[in-house]
Amino acid sequence: MALQEKIRILILDDEKQFTEELFEFLQKSGFESFETNTHADAVNVLNKQEIDLFILDVRLPGVNGLDILKDVKVEYPGVEVIVISAHGDMDTVIKAMRLGAFDYLRKPFRHIDIQIAIERTTKYLQLQRKLKLIEERNSLISKTLEERIDRQFIGVSPMIRDIIEAADRASKYPDTNVLITGESGTGKENIARIIHYSSIRKDHFFCPVNSSAITDSLLESEFFGHKKGSFTGAIADKMGFFEVCNHGTLFLDEIADMPLNLQAKILRATEEKMITRVGDTNPVRTDFRVISSTNHDIVRRVSENKFRLDLLHRLNTLHIHIPPLRERPEDIRPLLGYFTDTFAQKFNRPGLAIHKDVFRALEKYSFPGNVRELKNMAERAIILCKNNILNASDFPLTTSPDASPIAGIPVANLKSNEVDLVRKALVSSNYNQKQAADILGITRDALIRKMKKYNITIGKAEN
Numbered sequence: 001m002a003l004q005e006k007i008r009i010l011i012l013d014d015e016k017q018f019t020e021e022l023f024e025f026l027q028k029s030g031f032e033s034f035e036t037n038t039h040a041d042a043v044n045v046l047n048k049q050e051i052d053l054f055i056l057d058v059r060l061p062g063v064n065g066l067d068i069l070k071d072v073k074v075e076y077p078g079v080e081v082i083v084i085s086a087h088g089d090m091d092t093v094i095k096a097m098r099l100g101a102f103d104y105l106r107k108p109f110r111h112i113d114i115q116i117a118i119e120r121t122t123k124y125l126q127l128q129r130k131l132k133l134i135e136e137r138n139s140l141i142s143k144t145l146e147e148r149i150d151r152q153f154i155g156v157s158p159m160i161r162d163i164i165e166a167a168d169r170a171s172k173y174p175d176t177n178v179l180i181t182g183e184s185g186t187g188k189e190n191i192a193r194i195i196h197y198s199s200i201r202k203d204h205f206f207c208p209v210n211s212s213a214i215t216d217s218l219l220e221s222e223f224f225g226h227k228k229g230s231f232t233g234a235i236a237d238k239m240g241f242f243e244v245c246n247h248g249t250l251f252l253d254e255i256a257d258m259p260l261n262l263q264a265k266i267l268r269a270t271e272e273k274m275i276t277r278v279g280d281t282n283p284v285r286t287d288f289r290v291i292s293s294t295n296h297d298i299v300r301r302v303s304e305n306k307f308r309l310d311l312l313h314r315l316n317t318l319h320i321h322i323p324p325l326r327e328r329p330e331d332i333r334p335l336l337g338y339f340t341d342t343f344a345q346k347f348n349r350p351g352l353a354i355h356k357d358v359f360r361a362l363e364k365y366s367f368p369g370n371v372r373e374l375k376n377m378a379e380r381a382i383i384l385c386k387n388n389i390l391n392a393s394d395f396p397l398t399t400s401p402d403a404s405p406i407a408g409i410p411v412a413n414l415k416s417n418e419v420d421l422v423r424k425a426l427v428s429s430n431y432n433q434k435q436a437a438d439i440l441g442i443t444r445d446a447l448i449r450k451m452k453k454y455n456i457t458i459g460k461a462e463n
């Protein structure tokens, strides 16, 4: 039961007229109810439905109601039980309470009595669930607070302005999946956080997951959660990422590395928004938005049969590509200013200036590690700088500024660069061949010829 959801009530009593009346009353009062007259029927409902409250008559013909209560408390520990006893049968009531019943009602009872008992149980259930949620989230909280701070996206280039605009749009459509591509260190996770914290999902979890960092055997239970005892080591019920980020955002980092068997499951969960914990039979609803990111050529992964095309289509409803820093050197100056200010404040170094040679040198540099590299450089420079002015010598560059003949294009042959460009244009246009051709500045026929030549066969046949 989610905190705000209706509670679900199961009634078991052998008197059909009694259960019918109670069922009708509960339905009218806004509860989702199930009415049963035999033990077998009740077990059937408990297996199929997520029941919150079980109203159980302990005097059933042929079975001991207290045994049923005992079994329910073991098999379905999340279900609270109100027992119905006969007038004067205090002994049974005491036994039932000792076995874990939450409350009792003596027959005959008035509707108001049952209403009060249900209200009391609901309050208790809600508290229990709140507590559980707090426990589940506890380990994530300090990290989340820390991460909330780093939410600035600096840049003056038209590309960055477009990205900020796209992120703003994505934040207004909180159910739309977003794919963010770009080299390592370009700020993909940063943009994902900005989208989340500017959307209505902001008060719920932003849950970053790098599936390549989780061992294969744990992948499914990490994503879907598990029921206590479903495998060795499952010592308690546990929520998976899909449930933790209910109403929030699931950030799938480096999706290109996700194992194929998990891809099928992620696709289904993302489409249906229903998941079943490992070892459980009851699916639960969870509402999340997926933002995914990769620094690999995901289209190539699809053509190599390492990534499912249907999942790619599902994930990239909106696509944001962040170009490498070397393709937007005008962003270096504001970024460096921002990082030096941040670190000067952190290390208590007021009044630091930057020599103009620093900008000149950095604007020619290829930044293989992109903005992350620039940020680390700024931190190191401030720590190492002995006076009040940061000089070019405080910024040692790892590769020569003109190591690559054309800035931004790694040294490789023309063919592989062309294949790369065609693939990238297809991803950015969501496989719209006309748009991809426009991006490349060629005609659609020329694009189709190139796709045939390089055997790039994926994408929609017509658009």
Ligand SMILES: Nc1ncnc2c1ncn2[C@@H]1O[C@H](COP(=O)(O)OP(=O)(O)OP(=O)(O)O)[C@@H](O)[C@H]1O
Pocket: 150, 152, 153, 154, 155, 182, 183, 184, 185, 186, 187, 188, 189, 190, 191, 294, 295, 335, 371, 372, 375
């Ligand atoms: N435009 C920007 N403005 C401010 N900070 C930025 C910007 N771009 C990147 N950063 C900072 O650079 C660092 C790297 O960014 P981030 O982790 O988002 O990169 P990434 O693309 O996810 O990298 P990887 O692919 O390696 O995971 C972070 O500290 C981030 O805050």
Ligand SMILES: [Mg+2]
Pocket: 188, 189, 253
């Ligand atoms: Mg990242």
